[in-house]
Amino acid sequence: MENLKGYHVAVVGATGAVGQKMLETLEKKNFPIESITLLSSSRSAGTKINFKGEEYVVQEATPESFEGIHIALFSAGGSVSKKLAPEAVKRGAVVIDNTSAYRMDPEVPLVVPEVNEEDLKKHNGIIANPNCSTIQMVAALKPLQDAYGLSRIIVSTYQAVSGAGTVASEELRNQARDMLDGKEANAEILPVKGDKKHFPIAFNALPQIDVFQENGYTFEEMKMINETKKIMHAPELHVSATCVRLPIVTSHAESVYIELNQDGLEVANLHKVLQSAEGVVLEDNPSEQVYPTPLSAANKSDVFIGRVRKDLDNPKGFHLWVVSDNLLKGAAWNSVQIAESLIKNNLL
Amino acid sequence: MENLKGYHVAVVGATGAVGQKMLETLEKKNFPIESITLLSSSRSAGTKINFKGEEYVVQEATPESFEGIHIALFSAGGSVSKKLAPEAVKRGAVVIDNTSAYRMDPEVPLVVPEVNEEDLKKHNGIIANPNCSTIQMVAALKPLQDAYGLSRIIVSTYQAVSGAGTVASEELRNQARDMLDGKEANAEILPVKGDKKHFPIAFNALPQIDVFQENGYTFEEMKMINETKKIMHAPELHVSATCVRLPIVTSHAESVYIELNQDGLEVANLHKVLQSAEGVVLEDNPSEQVYPTPLSAANKSDVFIGRVRKDLDNPKGFHLWVVSDNLLKGAAWNSVQIAESLIKNNLL
Incomplete structure (x- = not known):
């Protein structure tokens, strides 16, 4: 993918503790965002969330939600990731998954950028964010x-x-x-x-x-x-x-x-x-x-x-x-760091 | 000492967290007490404390406080133990010290009854109660x-x-x-x-x-x-x-x-x-x-x-x-257990 000025980012689990910190971190670290889509389970859909001064309505995550998404940050539980991460990848998104669903999958890099950034090169669409501890x-x-x-x-x-x-x-x-x-x-x-x-x-x-x-x-x-x-x-x-x-x-x-x-x-x-x-x-x-x-x-x-x-x-x-x-280095910040590293190394 | 029906026990630091638990434990475990003397620093002297349904006035601990005492349970800080435990021993009391003052003294047994009860035999008047942890x-x-x-x-x-x-x-x-x-x-x-x-x-x-x-x-x-x-x-x-x-x-x-x-x-x-x-x-x-x-x-x-x-x-x-x-096995109960063991083994 050519180096865009900004990316279309989806946050899955936007109403959760980590999702909230992801949005804060994207804003604080000035991540290059062109547009953002906030997704959740049907239970939390409809919630209004403020991001960079604008109000967004959280939508229910479906396979179709990922059309046009460049980077999808998942933090809505392992079952959501298992079901929807492959759908996001199928539609061209790179998934950074904060659940345990794919961490031990030998095909999925498990990355802390300061430790093993080079593993990102082997990704097949999904990168796993390790457990906080x-x-x-x-x-x-x-x-x-x-x-x-x-x-x-x-x-x-x-x-x-x-x-x-x-x-x-x-x-x-x-x-x-x-x-x-x-x-x-x-x-x-x-x-x-x-x-x-x-x-x-x-x-x-x-x-x-x-x-x-x-x-x-x-x-x-x-x-x-x-x-x-x-x-x-x-x-x-x-x-x-x-x-x-x-x-x-x-x-x-x-x-x-x-x-x-x-x-x-x-x-x-x-x-x-x-x-x-x-x-x-x-x-x-x-x-x-x-x-x-x-x-x-x-x-x-x-x-x-x-x-x-x-x-x-x-x-x-x-x-x-x-x-x-x-919630930061243990989850949101490490996920955003992975996204930054993917951009820097042309791995999107 | 012949086996008395009960002992004259002093609690030094009676108003503290451990002192309070020592009194509770002596009462609860039905320790053979003939009379009890409650001692403390000058700061807490005068405090009234209930023991076995009777009200006692806490007195300032001095060397003379230990005349006639059989067992003195110390828990009023290391400096009090260093100053007054030898005075208590001089007057015939056996001291069970809950501070760190004497624990590493090679002449002083450091005892957890389930572990090294036999070390009590070597006591010279002072037995140290180990650190809670x-x-x-x-x-x-x-x-x-x-x-x-x-x-x-x-x-x-x-x-x-x-x-x-x-x-x-x-x-x-x-x-x-x-x-x-x-x-x-x-x-x-x-x-x-x-x-x-x-x-x-x-x-x-x-x-x-x-x-x-x-x-x-x-x-x-x-x-x-x-x-x-x-x-x-x-x-x-x-x-x-x-x-x-x-x-x-x-x-x-x-x-x-x-x-x-x-x-x-x-x-x-x-x-x-x-x-x-x-x-x-x-x-x-x-x-x-x-x-x-x-x-x-x-x-x-x-x-x-x-x-x-x-x-x-x-x-x-x-x-x-x-x-x-x-406060119990870590302090008060272990101290009372040591006293029970001294009585049982005729070591007072």
């Missing part, structure tokens, strides 16, 4: 993998409720208010809307994100494990994950233990690599209590890293604390 | 260490604010209310009252508990590392910790990775060991969404374990999720 971790670890080699990751996550949608954020707020007023908390959404049981998240921690798999891991944990290996081109990398939902509205944090391939490294070596890496910001000065937190990282595009320290037993082991806005 | 972890891991041998622990904690005192719980509640009302949160206590900077804890996560050490670890992390080795009699055990404060009022949770010494173990083996262990309760059935949470463990004496699963790469590696009420 995976994106910030690989963005933080890729510079270290490049500099020193990486053999092992053990991560425990501290994840915000907005990853489960605006209804989950509302549930946290309502429960917090009720519990502060001495009332009982009503749980209907978390940990997983479609699962059998629901537990309060306010003033609590739920060691379940997404549904359990046969092996005792949750699907969220398996996403972190499998997606990390695919994005980092490291099938032999040892990765394990424990994913926990917390009473935080925005930003995921991660306690990450890594083993590098090189001996004799000090914190200063890692600091130097991370300081010059793209998309990550080092906030690490213990003596001045400088470290990132979910609140400090919210509404920012970068991945923030602190608490870098050497394991006290394993000379190749290090610990890090990685924080990022789960 | 350490207690629940060693209670969970000791049965596995006994059954299979243990070579490594990597823990990331999810800690409640009540571990920083009632003022921290109040701060969380006030901040949560303000933020729900769209106001700015005022931070004056957490992460560490005496440190330079303070950050909001409501809807946030703070990767700092206690002050930073030279090596980049916090004192809380070093407590977990050093105390675990001492309690488990395993100086060669590899232990690393990342400690995080969360907007949770009660109960600490821990994501624990362990490496055992034996090959070929399955989750069922670990379940069997944990099911018959003292002081721990297995709550682990992923297909029914059964796992412990801070809210489900609050106000209970036991240590709850869930999410037991095999590492996908290391055949000796396992992951666990360990939750317990930080």
Whole structure:
């Protein structure tokens, strides 16, 4: 496709938490848009949304909605992507899909631009945006993998409720208010809307994100494990994950233990690599209590890293604390970055 | 000392979060008390507290307060313990100290009764109660260490604010209310009252508990590392910790990775060991969404374990999720258990 002045972009799931952030990001980053189409399920169709000062009416997404669309950003759940992404591709659109529908498909690149932008070249119309908790971790670890080699990751996550949608954020707020007023908390959404049981998240921690798999891991944990290996081109990398939902509205944090391939490294070596890496910001000065937190990282595009320290037993082991806005770098911003990269590399 | 019908017990720090729980626990567990003396700093002296239906006036703790005391439960900060515990011992009391003042003193046993009750025999008047986050972890891991041998622990904690005192719980509640009302949160206590900077804890996560050490670890992390080795009699055990404060009022949770010494173990083996262990309760059935949470463990004496699963790469590696009420097993209940054990073993 010739380099247009602007593109016809569709946002599928425009009324959702990520869809809203996608629109904000497209506007804020001044993405070259000629026209925009806002799509959703039939349930949310008719909603009015403001974009760049103009009011748009959200339309129900159908195969025909994608006629003339150059870039379609999908974030309306896996079943919508499975049904409509091929229809969009058939009509000439390139799909950037924020669901888990195509992430592990060997024909579909799974991309974090700072990590594996080159994989975009192999796309067949669909590019998958990784899981939020995976994106910030690989963005933080890729510079270290490049500099020193990486053999092992053990991560425990501290994840915000907005990853489960605006209804989950509302549930946290309502429960917090009720519990502060001495009332009982009503749980209907978390940990997983479609699962059998629901537990309060306010003033609590739920060691379940997404549904359990046969092996005792949750699907969220398996996403972190499998997606990390695919994005980092490291099938032999040892990765394990424990994913926990917390009473935080925005930003995921991660306690990450890594083993590098090189001996004799000090914190200063890692600091130097991370300081010059793209998309990550080092906030690490213990003596001045400088470290990132979910609140400090919210509404920012970068991945923030602190608490870098050497394991006290394993000379190749290090610990890090990685924080990022789960709706921006974890979803909307990474999707828009992929679109920017497709344009820059003439891959539309 | 002959076996009395009851003991004269002093609680030092009776008005604090842990002191209150100590009184509740002494009453609830029907500890053999002949008389009780409630002590505190001069600041809180004069406070009236109800115990077993009678009203007591809290007195300022002085060396003379300990005349005639058999058992003194200290929980009023390290400096009070350093000053007054030796005075109590001089006057014939046995001190059970809930601060970090004596924990790493080689002359002082550091005890979790289910783990190393035998160390009580070596006491010289003072017994140290371990750090809350350490207690629940060693209670969970000791049965596995006994059954299979243990070579490594990597823990990331999810800690409640009540571990920083009632003022921290109040701060969380006030901040949560303000933020729900769209106001700015005022931070004056957490992460560490005496440190330079303070950050909001409501809807946030703070990767700092206690002050930073030279090596980049916090004192809380070093407590977990050093105390675990001492309690488990395993100086060669590899232990690393990342400690995080969360907007949770009660109960600490821990994501624990362990490496055992034996090959070929399955989750069922670990379940069997944990099911018959003292002081721990297995709550682990992923297909029914059964796992412990801070809210489900609050106000209970036991240590709850869930999410037991095999590492996908290391055949000796396992992951666990360990939750317990930080003010009960993590502090008050463990202290009272130590007192019960001293009586049972004629060690007063």
